[in-house]
Amino acid sequence: MWKEMWESHGGRFVGIAAGMFFGLLYLIVGLWDMFVFALLVIIGYQVGKRKDLHLSSLIPWQRVGFWLSERWRWLK
Template sequence: MWREIWNTYWKRLIGVAAGLLAAIVYLAFGFWDMMFVALLVFLGYWFGKQKELSDGPVIPWQRIWYALLERFRPYR
């Protein structure tokens, strides 16, 4: 059963694990902002899910870079 879950959702699980690791590090230095911990776990899950659903990068840096170049081209 665990092997099937891992084979199906391994990218989401890695994302959640990364979020939990970041949350534990954050908790070691501060306890009161628990909403920040929930945000880290959610972001880890979301990035893992996005990576699972697409083969490309989660953040399309090249597309963002070209959009910025086109936006500021008249100012060169």
């Protein structure tokens, strides 16, 4: 019985659980803190996903480093 319910309504169960979790988080922590927390979770997910898929970094660090070294060369 539970397996049939999970297969047919699994998304609804997950949605309700997520709604309850974020609702409690909102009540305990506050709205803006929850947004910051959610943003950090999304950033962490994206970084982990890119690492799992062996994709390059979202920010081209070598190009940024080269650009900065050329731009601030006059300080040397």
